[in-house]
Amino acid sequence: MPERVLVTGATGFIGQHIPTLLRARGLEVHATARGALPEDAAIITHEVDLLRVGEAQRLVKDICPAIIIHGAWYVAHGRFWTAPENADWLEASTALAAYAAEAGARRFIGLGTCAEYATEAGDDTLPWPETRRIAPATPYGEAKAALAQRLAGMAGAHARFGFAWARLFHLFGPGENPARLVPSIMIALREGREARCASGRPVRDFMSTQRCAAALAALATSDVEGPVNIASGAPISIAAMARLLAEIAGRPYLLRLGALADRPNEPAYMVAHTGRLRREVGFSAPVSLATELRGLQTRI
Numbered sequence: 001m002p003e004r005v006l007v008t009g010a011t012g013f014i015g016q017h018i019p020t021l022l023r024a025r026g027l028e029v030h031a032t033a034r035g036a037l038p039e040d041a042a043i044i045t046h047e048v049d050l051l052r053v054g055e056a057q058r059l060v061k062d063i064c065p066a067i068i069i070h071g072a073w074y075v076a077h078g079r080f081w082t083a084p085e086n087a088d089w090l091e092a093s094t095a096l097a098a099y100a101a102e103a104g105a106r107r108f109i110g111l112g113t114c115a116e117y118a119t120e121a122g123d124d125t126l127p128w129p130e131t132r133r134i135a136p137a138t139p140y141g142e143a144k145a146a147l148a149q150r151l152a153g154m155a156g157a158h159a160r161f162g163f164a165w166a167r168l169f170h171l172f173g174p175g176e177n178p179a180r181l182v183p184s185i186m187i188a189l190r191e192g193r194e195a196r197c198a199s200g201r202p203v204r205d206f207m208s209t210q211r212c213a214a215a216l217a218a219l220a221t222s223d224v225e226g227p228v229n230i231a232s233g234a235p236i237s238i239a240a241m242a243r244l245l246a247e248i249a250g251r252p253y254l255l256r257l258g259a260l261a262d263r264p265n266e267p268a269y270m271v272a273h274t275g276r277l278r279r280e281v282g283f284s285a286p287v288s289l290a291t292e293l294r295g296l297q298t299r300i
Contacts, residue, residue, distance in 0.1 A: 004028045005220065006063055008050065008096070009071030011037055013175055014111070014168075017213035018069060019043045025221055030063050032072070050092050060099040068100050069109040069220050077177035081115075086143035094150050101154050101161040109220045112148055112167040112227070114205075115141035119267040124203070127235075127273035130167070130227040148227065155225070162225050166216055169231035169272050173209030174299040182293070183300045185242055189249040190297075196259035200239025205231045205271040208292045211285055218283040228281060231272035236289070248294055 005022050009015040010031035019031045023042045030044045031037055037045040046063075048055050050072055070093060074085035097108050117128055118135035136142045151163040172182040188195040207230070215230045239257050246255040278284050 002026050002028045003066045004030065004063065005067040005069065006059070006065035007031045007069045007071065009033060009073065010045075011035065012071055013075065013173065014171065014209050014212055014216070015071035016175065017173075017210050018071070018216060021213055021217040022069075022220065025217060027067075027221075030065065032059065050096060051088055056092065056096040057099045060096070060103050060105075064103055065100070065105055067107045067109070067220055068096070068105055069111075069216060070096060071111050073111070077179060081138045081140045083139070086139045090143040090147055093147050097151055097154055097163075101158045104160070106160055106162060107220065108151060108154075108161070108163045109216065110147060110151055110163065110165050111216075112144045112165050113141060114167055114169045114229075114231075114270055114272065116145040116148070116167060119270075124269040126269075127233065127271045128229070129273040130229055130276060152226070162223075164219050164222075164225055165227040166219060166230045167227055167272075168212060169205040169207060169229065169270065171207055171209050171212055172293075172296070173212075174296065175209075176300070178300075181238065181241070182245065182296070185245045185255075186249065186297060186300045189246060189251045189254055192251070192254070194254050194256050194259070195242070195246065196256045197238070197242050198260045198262045199258050200237055200242055201262070201268070202266050203235045203237050203269045203271060204241070205234065206236060206241060206289065207232045208287075208296070211287060211292075214285055215277060215281070215283045219277075219281050222281050224276065224280045228276045229272035229274055230277065231274055232289075233272055233274035233277075234289070235269070235271040241289075244290060245293060248290065248297065 005027045011033040019029045022029045032046045073089050118133040148165045155163045185195045246252040
């Protein structure tokens with residue numbers, strides 16, 4: 001019989017892509033979300049609210065998954081960084097993992113963030129490894145880092161329960177909030193408006209949600225434990241990203257770099273070291289950034 005995997009947050013920005021990728025790997029896939037999920041005969045869906053008392057325990061008891069990919073969290077654009085809901089999701093996620101460990105699940109994949117890492121002054125040339133100091137500057141990063149620590153404790157207490165912690169970097173893809181960088185530029189250029197941006201000097205690490213989901217599926221079905229950066233590992237300045245979007249749209253004359261003020265205290269460099277992802281997980285799916293952005297044009 002195929003192993004049973006549970007995916008929470010399966011209608012989310014990243015989660016929407018994960019179930020079919022796991023099904024293609026031969027797993028029995030159960031997907032959950034607060035609202036109704038798309039119908040797919042190959043995926044078993046469950047409409048649940050993990051913040052409701054007793055829901056997580058009932059879900060785990062009913063499904064008895066061997067693997068859990070936990071993607072559910074509070075992610076309202078612009079609010080999630082400081083939202084009090086981060087504390088709620090920390091507790092709900094801890095409870096879900098505890099029920100899974102007690103029920104005999106062998107593997108729990110949590111979704112973390114590069115915002116868990118410390119930002120060091122003058123640190124603007126080297127990729128960030130998983131061993132980098134953890135010093136989150138926001139309630140969102142603090143909650144994620146705390147969950148990773150709790151999961152590590154559970155893995156140490158339950159001999160057959162392992163966990164991997166996927167630290168995600170900068171993502172783009174279908175369903176993204178239109179105020180975010182990539183869709184805001186794409187939409188403005190498509191409508192023939194100026195795309196007004198800040199200077200774009202900071203260097204970032206961009207990856208599509210489809211590739212991120214593929215990396216998560218590979219991580220879930222591997223034996224790799226602990227933190228793993230999920231990213232492209234390819235540095236590109238925000239300005240270069242904006243110019244690429246303008247070139248793809250055929251309207252470079254509408255791009256206005258420097259029209260907006262730079263954010264205060266913006267880290268100059270946030271790029272992942274992806275050695276664990278490539279060597280240990282075995283995930284390497286080279287796709288050009290331009291190709292992915294072109295494919296996204298009609299989906300934003």
